[in-house]
Amino acid sequence: MTPDELRSAQKLTMANPERLRLLARVLTHPAGRATAEDLAQYAAADAPRDAVDAPAVADVEQDLDALVAVGLVAVVGPVPSYRVSSRGIARFGAAALAAPRHPGEAALDAHDHEALLDRVVETLTADFAANAGAGTVDRLVRECYSSLSRRIGSSGHLPALAAWLATDRLAAMTEVTHGSPRxxxxxxxxxxxxxxxxxxxxxxxxxxxxxxxxxxxxxxxxxxxxxxxxxxxxxxxxxxxxxxxxxxxxxxxxxxxxxxxxxxxxxxxxxxxxxxxxxxxxxxxxxxxxxxxxxxxxxxxxxxxxxxxxxxxxxxxxxxxxxxPRGWLPRAARRPWSTVATVLGVKGQRKAR
Known part of the structure; x- marks a missing residue:
């Protein structure tokens, strides 16, 4: 398949709004990847209350296979889970974030970065509600966006890249098993x-x-x-x-x-x-x-x-x-996770040396 043919196949594949929503769900999943079962549960939670049938795992798998076939999603491990590829973020990440997350929600302008960042904050605040407040999430998302824009310049996929990076950093800050060899x-x-x-x-x-x-x-x-x-x-x-x-x-x-x-x-x-x-x-x-x-x-x-x-x-x-590790218990594992806010606070921010 030539590059032009691949781009055409990707556009055709992503003409399905549900696949845009699927890409957004994988992009902001706290684990950095998701199984078809995970994503079917997300879809069921977003479905209208009067819906007769919950989304079938087989249908989600079929959509995921379509995304994998055009290089927008990659399979992780021998037991399949899925993560968004760098190509998927670059080419369709903004459109995925702009797509309605559930029936009845309005689509956003994929070029309106501020609106996309607001939606990312709302999504991640819900996903990390047990460990981080909305203000903490908002600061981190905008910090990631600002840092990326200084390094790579203006780009249409910046909000999606910021969403990916902020999701992973929030997961890193809120994982109880700090220091796990896994x-x-x-x-x-x-x-x-x-x-x-x-x-x-x-x-x-x-x-x-x-x-x-x-x-x-x-x-x-x-x-x-x-x-x-x-x-x-x-x-x-x-x-x-x-x-x-x-x-x-x-x-x-x-x-x-x-x-x-x-x-x-x-x-x-x-x-x-x-x-x-x-x-x-x-x-x-x-x-x-x-x-x-x-x-x-x-x-x-x-x-x-x-x-x-x-x-x-x-x-x-x-x-x-x-x-x-033998003979050592990470102090972080004994702390309440409200300390995430301290890590992200203005006085607590530290840059890697």
Whole structure:
């Protein structure tokens, strides 16, 4: 399929309003991915009270398969769950946020960024109501939007990108299992090559067993084209994400932090496992070299996953929670989650160094 044919197929696929709503639900899902069952429950909750039939999981799966076929959504793990691809955010994220979330709600102008951000705040406030108030969510959403606009300039997909980033940062700040070895963070300099490859491979191999995040100490605006090409050959291109800045909140939420050429720039928190993988940067290298780097990272990821599984099994055998590092109980796990507001407050904001 040529690029023009792909774009035409995407437009035809997204002419269905329910698929726009589906894309928006996946984009702002607190877990960063969702199963067909999760999304069917969302649709049922949005359906009119007098609706006779709840949305069938099979219908949702059919729509998801259509989105996967044109590269707007990617399958995560051997047991399928779904996440929005970077292409899906860029091409249809704004339209998805503008679409009515339920029957009777008005559609928004996809070019009205302020209105889209207001809708994102409303959606995320409902999703994170147990842990964060509307003011906290509003500050974070607009902080993400402002930060992204300074880095990548004016773009039609900025509200959708801000929604994706704010959702993940809220999840990082409100997760009770801070420091879990099943929360893995991959960090490199530009967040376009090595960390993206590691994340894509981990998502495919581990599925929902591992929460994966990536970040860069000096992120750029777009993923590396050659990395995308090589990952596409392996069916992994939809599992990478837009480059993002390394922030304290995602480091705190991670139990395993893997650095790749930027170890000194990553904040250090007690109880985490830090690894440094000496890897070549794929940027500017010929495709054969990038293939070799992907093979190297894949082998390292397999070893890491085996170690996490073994440690988890050992923890469950001795009766202690597997995510708690030996001899250390994260203080965050004993605090009320109203502290999220403090983290986001004007005096509490901290930029990653």
């Amino acid at each position: 929360d893995v963070l991959f960090v490199c300099v530009h967040n376009t090559g090595r960390s993206q490859i590691a994340a894509a491979v981990t998502r495919r191999l581990a599925g929902d067993r591992i929460r994966v995040r990536t970040a860069g100490t000096r992120p750029v605006a777009e993923p590396d084209p050659m990395t995308e090409t090589v990952l596409a050959r392996r069916g992994l291109d939809g599992l990478i994400e837009f480059p993002r800045e390394l922030t304290d909140d995602i480091v705190r939420a991670s139990g395993v932090i893997v650095t790749m050429g930027c170890g000194d720039s990553c904040p250090v928190y007690p109880g985490r496992r830090y690894l440094d993988w000496p890897l070549d940067d794929p940027a500017g290298r010929p495709i054969e070299e990038v293939e070799r780097i992907v093979d190297d990272i894949t082998a390292r990821v397999r070893v890491l996953l085996a170690e996490i599984d073994a440690a988890d099994e050992a923890g469950s055998l001795d009766g202690s929670p597997a995510w708690i």
